[in-house]
Amino acid sequence: MAESSAKEASYSMSFGGESGMREECGLFGVVSTGSWTPENNLSHILHLGLVGLQHRGQESAGMVTTKGGPEDVFITRKAMGLVNAAFSEDDIANLKGTLGIGHVRYSTHGLSEATNIQPFVVESLHGLIAVAHNGELVNAKNLKRKLLKHGVGLSSGSDSELIVQLLTHMPDCGEPNGANWVGRIKKMMEETVASYSLLIMHKDHIWAVRDPYGNRPLCIGKLLPTDAVTGKAPVETDDCEAWLVASESCTFHALGARYVREVLPGEIVEINKNGIFSRCIVPRAESKPPAFCIFEYVYFARPDTVFEGQMVSSVRRRCGRQLAEEWPVDVDLVSTVPESATPAAMEYANALNIPYLEVLCKNRYVGRTFIQPCTRLRRLGVIKKFGPLIDNFFGKKIVLIDDSIVRGNTVTAIVALLKRCGAKEVHIRVASPPVKYPCYMGINIPTVEELIANRVPMDKIAEEFGADSVKYLSLEGLKKAVSEGTKDAAYEVGHCTACLSGEYPVKKLDW
């Protein structure tokens, strides 16, 4: 649980050099099909929607709501920390509205910059607009320079501010009475390349936008009538109380909502009280394939989320099966580094017909802490997150499945723990290829030098971890596991594997 600084205050370092901070984020939006009444106030829905996306960012959260009426009032509430802790009953009550967008964020900066909590709200010539952004602009530096040249002073280091200012600076596209916002958004998309999923709120509607590569996820849901979802039978209704839009579909279920579809790569969807309307699809240059982030499947997304027609958990299971084919091992039991590797581990066990047993118990309360460990604890490493289920593995040969290995610190500490508690052998199988390359499209990956796959040659890595063997799933294996389930996708799919393969869908223009 991330704390902040001495009361109601914040540091910020403004600096001219580096732009575009990397962020892992979650977006949520809601548009009621009815008019505002005290009973039809949707901030509770917005709040709970963000709780369901909390795994995408735990550092800060923000919400903006509006009643969508002619008076153009936006109410904003931002806070450091987890959604549940940061907003009070009163906060929720004060966020009056039938439309709203929200954001959860994990910044990679050491300083928690309260200044940059999203959504970003500005007044424009054509009324207030609020923008929430997930992703990272590959040409942020160019765009920033362009805006600065136009004489815009930029008050935060965030890509969201760039996007907002680009939108307000775009020409009106020849519309006499008021702005042609869809035209502006389209032009902005042509300039910004990737990566972004966006929610843009303006007056009585929200535009849900995904970059032409579809690099970051975004999907649409509908809030069904309560009667429908609290009955004891499967829901059969077309009624809709509100339209929802979210980074991941997993957040719909807590609301009793139904998944409708993904926003397509390049699509601008307008959501208003009358429904969802596809306004435009901006094409990719040179008919390149889409590039949805494959790491969402590997690690980042919640297992009950659906992307491209398949459940994340199912992809992870297939990775486990594939891993068993590629790298079987003769051991007494298969286990997992809880929790995200568990589906892969179970399927690995099934495939090889080896018993699956838990060997590690996760302490769910460790959380983030700013307490520097004493020397002893520093040497012991990160094992405070895990306790050994000794009776399950004493004297036995284990294969431990992990979803991915980045720095390698955790796995080293775990292997040491298991061995000193009596494991006979500890083999490591990783349900994804080695992470070797930086991401500049929104996933927080350490610098190239910190990546274990770049620091230690593959044939020394078992020794490095203290393990009896270490093997990774092949890139082809991962791709196969992913693509097998996309047959049901309603559109062309394609994936960004840059952090694993070094093949970037778009160049970082101002690296």
Place this chain on the structure above:
Amino acid sequence: MAESSAKEASYSMSFGGESGMREECGLFGVVSTGSWTPENNLSHILHLGLVGLQHRGQESAGMVTTKGGPEDVFITRKAMGLVNAAFSEDDIANLKGTLGIGHVRYSTHGLSEATNIQPFVVESLHGLIAVAHNGELVNAKNLKRKLLKHGVGLSSGSDSELIVQLLTHMPDCGEPNGANWVGRIKKMMEETVASYSLLIMHKDHIWAVRDPYGNRPLCIGKLLPTDAVTGKAPVETDDCEAWLVASESCTFHALGARYVREVLPGEIVEINKNGIFSRCIVPRAESKPPAFCIFEYVYFARPDTVFEGQMVSSVRRRCGRQLAEEWPVDVDLVSTVPESATPAAMEYANALNIPYLEVLCKNRYVGRTFIQPCTRLRRLGVIKKFGPLIDNFFGKKIVLIDDSIVRGNTVTAIVALLKRCGAKEVHIRVASPPVKYPCYMGINIPTVEELIANRVPMDKIAEEFGADSVKYLSLEGLKKAVSEGTKDAAYEVGHCTACLSGEYPVKKLDW
């Protein structure tokens, strides 16, 4: 400018009528084998020890340390909230000492009473003493009346204060130079009946005490030299850097410590820099058997903890196997209500040779919230904690294993969720008998009227939950699953099953 409210302030309601609040708690103590130096400061160990017991109480935490020297200085730090969030780097640094005791607490009172955060520290004629308590005194009301008659003013409603004041009021047992504290503790134990595990810190030692029925757990560990535990081989050493004492052994592993033994029912163990010394064993009246709380196995303890020579997780697995024998069912897949029912569910699946698959994904960030849900969310119930892994169960018959059912709200919401997401059948199997009776020995159980097993006849309960069938493990089955693994226990074992059977080991004397 001083801030107020949920910071630096607290309400307390003092009331004359009801005494003895029910608490679920965790205790941790540490005694260095060396003298105090800035490097040999044990507050980091104490802090991390409490983090490992956080599952036993998330409301508040407290620590008291001392250097054990002649000047008799105790340093106390108490805070609301989780251990990791509540204590800062500075707090830990300021808690100087080679001895320390700590406490985590979950009170059942609606108001969080900062007044009652443990440990409780008082000055006595023979120096400062600090007491941390897990349990609930069955004769608290009588003891309180006795103290009040002696003219003691009681400043908190806590059993810990009762215990401290009893200790200081006990006669000195004829020792001329200073107090015979062991004699006092023994006399206090004869008066207090049950239930308690206690840590009592005084000058340069800690007494670890368990009531004669052994109702609440308490065990001893040793902190090994860092070299020993950070090597890559099994640890073989008798060296000891510090003695540890904790409610559960699970907390030792994060410290690189080794489990030594349990404190025996009725035992007073003195721990000082020279080692651990059994000072006394207070017998039970009428040679009754011990009465260790069986609910620690069912739900409360962490799976990697060892009680009575067996790992908690292993007991839960045997419960699953036993449940399969008693109540098999013909379904497509077995699943769990994550996370504590998972071992039982896996073993139930193994026993019946039915595939095990996860059907629910837990949102780890829901936590406690004080936001009142809107009407919609109230009707949807508690499902915000869980998301459905639809592809794993759509169109299938499921049996869902739960560890225990108290009020029944959660299971009802889960069944509804699974059914409306396409489950064909949902059967419930509970890895423990119905909870029917109140606990007055330290576990927080709702009033008799709220317990689902008392509200709804057993043959209507499936209907109540909306499930296709609901079956519970028998009491005999549970007892068998527990006792099977206690063959290795170094002492006579026996269990309190009062909340399940109504058979209380001791009467609540002033109910």
Place this chain on the structure above:
Amino acid sequence: MAESSAKEASYSMSFGGESGMREECGLFGVVSTGSWTPENNLSHILHLGLVGLQHRGQESAGMVTTKGGPEDVFITRKAMGLVNAAFSEDDIANLKGTLGIGHVRYSTHGLSEATNIQPFVVESLHGLIAVAHNGELVNAKNLKRKLLKHGVGLSSGSDSELIVQLLTHMPDCGEPNGANWVGRIKKMMEETVASYSLLIMHKDHIWAVRDPYGNRPLCIGKLLPTDAVTGKAPVETDDCEAWLVASESCTFHALGARYVREVLPGEIVEINKNGIFSRCIVPRAESKPPAFCIFEYVYFARPDTVFEGQMVSSVRRRCGRQLAEEWPVDVDLVSTVPESATPAAMEYANALNIPYLEVLCKNRYVGRTFIQPCTRLRRLGVIKKFGPLIDNFFGKKIVLIDDSIVRGNTVTAIVALLKRCGAKEVHIRVASPPVKYPCYMGINIPTVEELIANRVPMDKIAEEFGADSVKYLSLEGLKKAVSEGTKDAAYEVGHCTACLSGEYPVKKLDW
């Protein structure tokens, strides 16, 4: 009894050696003449009463209220900081009651010990009692030892806890049905010597108690009907909405209340809904005179307070006149160190017929700060509290009146400031004698070594301050200024001048 602090937490150092911390405090109590209704809730009165005593203690505040009914419920609220900032609207609303006592406190300890915020509440055999205390027990150490020998464990270092435990430990004085509390209080007073003013709340009444020496102030007021005080004519009514009791009468006016009388030295006054009743007057040993703290007149009390029939401000004026007689000086203007020396300075100017002009402007926002000054600011000293009104004194000879000089740091910095801004001469006249001796009856005075009057010989002191001359009022002069106005006092008066004369009314028994 541990309260919380910055982030709901607190340090406390418990130590066996030193007892009885020195405190400057303010007490306030209220008893409605009516029964409790939502409209007749007196916590607002209690809160504002404490605001009026804030000058007596700015570190922490506490309030306890009760409806005085048979169910014996006390509601307590304590917080660090100023009364206005520390309590929220909700806090006040939750403090339901028709009776209440409150306390503001400035502790002399470096650590702000949330544990010791008053009032102190305990449960006794005969119901809850709450105690608020102003003063310092001269025999605290003996009393503590006595209680410890009785086997009482003491959980705070406060005199208030000693008083509460003494009260509950006293024999019942032969009353069969319940406690003879007045008898107990009387016996406690016989044992505790001095100094204390106390408010003791129990069931439906408050006892207001002053030690036999009358060392600390305490007075009674009555809340008049609103109609009476909001009219535009002098108030003439005997109606009473509530009885008030306070350390100083100044706090009554903000409530529209009327001053009634002082609690007499040694008196126990019972206040209940029917009125105020003198229950007992405990005599002084050996017919000694009373010993009301003369420093209350010199510095501590608010100018609009009435003690012994005279207004504090009037005494200060007479001190100025007396000082002019004793130490006239030939200068161009008389001025003051704002604000408490202003009445004395004006009268000094009147007496000598020299113009009075302000030369210093006080920055009211400096307050307490925990920012360590940089080297520059440390060398400049404390002048950040004052700005020079240069045009008023440039090129002129000034005499500056101060009320008292303790350490001498402020006056040194002020003289330097005035001189470098162009004052031709700066003479200092102090409206009280040199402070030379420690107070052990409740006023916070530095150690003997820190007192400037002990560090520097009187004939070197002008040089030390950089002033052209420095003169103090004589002890006789001060006594004369004080006693001149006590002719109207309804009882024998007498004053403690220990810090000035070294003549202590009672010995500190366990120094």
Place this chain on the structure above:
Amino acid sequence: MAESSAKEASYSMSFGGESGMREECGLFGVVSTGSWTPENNLSHILHLGLVGLQHRGQESAGMVTTKGGPEDVFITRKAMGLVNAAFSEDDIANLKGTLGIGHVRYSTHGLSEATNIQPFVVESLHGLIAVAHNGELVNAKNLKRKLLKHGVGLSSGSDSELIVQLLTHMPDCGEPNGANWVGRIKKMMEETVASYSLLIMHKDHIWAVRDPYGNRPLCIGKLLPTDAVTGKAPVETDDCEAWLVASESCTFHALGARYVREVLPGEIVEINKNGIFSRCIVPRAESKPPAFCIFEYVYFARPDTVFEGQMVSSVRRRCGRQLAEEWPVDVDLVSTVPESATPAAMEYANALNIPYLEVLCKNRYVGRTFIQPCTRLRRLGVIKKFGPLIDNFFGKKIVLIDDSIVRGNTVTAIVALLKRCGAKEVHIRVASPPVKYPCYMGINIPTVEELIANRVPMDKIAEEFGADSVKYLSLEGLKKAVSEGTKDAAYEVGHCTACLSGEYPVKKLDW
């Protein structure tokens, strides 16, 4: 740019209609003459400089520092509340720099908008700039529309943001390598009319700017060597450790600094390590006179501040003398509503040779509170700020001097208090004319309807207040009192009396 509030969070209402919020503010800037070293860190000076301006705004404070080196790093720290409470030791230490600007603010909005805490920092094409603003733009609405038309999205409702964006949008004025900032500032000044004093920090210098009317104050000081100011003789040195710039000169003394001169109306002064350089003076249109806010003299500024060559306190004294000439009265004593009316009251007494005596004691701890008073306290009004010094006025005729009367609530409550405490007559004399007109240049004055001078005819006003007579200083009298001391001013002076006379120096262009 959203900052945090009660638990790091904030509301903000964005609205399209009304722009330009009214603010009373204080500015402070510092530029070291040396290079940055850990010892030559000027944030302590900046911090203490703001403490000295705290009377100009107590709601929030902000500071920005920079080392002025080539890397262009600005460090910002903003907080709600008083300067002393809001910034910790660590905050100050982290604000590294040899240049810095700071701001204290009192917003007139009900909601404290953390979003708008100044200084406002943005990145521009030519590096970071920070702006702190005191005043209110009379043509804010036009300027805003212009910026919105340019496509700038505005993220706050503040004039500071308008000024920053105007600066960055101005053409470069033909300078090839980098911005001609002085040219831009000049152009911005030509567009913004009034009122503003500004500090603009960029790279290694600060521009201090005052609008052509000189409506808001701004002056320059120099930090002398410590040795110079800590000696015991008048300071004679030309050495300078740092250049200071502040809203009021009163803040220099606490730093041991010397007042140098005012920034002239329309002047742009550049301050860098080499000294202060007048870069430009922007003329007023049509050779209008300056319009320095006369209310700074009447009420707003600290008495020890110097404007136009005269001390504020001296002006207030002259107002008192003038008032005595215009409206003498035959009474027993003259007194003051503490504290700002005291100089006027004393001089009124001197002029009429009537004794001056204090009749009210101010409770310095009342501060702002958010506790709603109960019905009783609401009827009693605001007297909780004052206690009566009854013995000084019982049975006497009083004339009470107030500096100004706005709503009239306070004076009504005071008259009632004095009368019910025994005053025979209470006359009111006000040392300024009636406030009748709104200010739209930076002083927070209630709406026209709330002003007592507009609500009640002048001949009924004594009755309204319950006073025996009420008289105001004439506008001519005030002007005379002010202008008498400006003979020494180094430049043409002139005053804005709009709130008293309705004669506005510039029209509000978009009222």
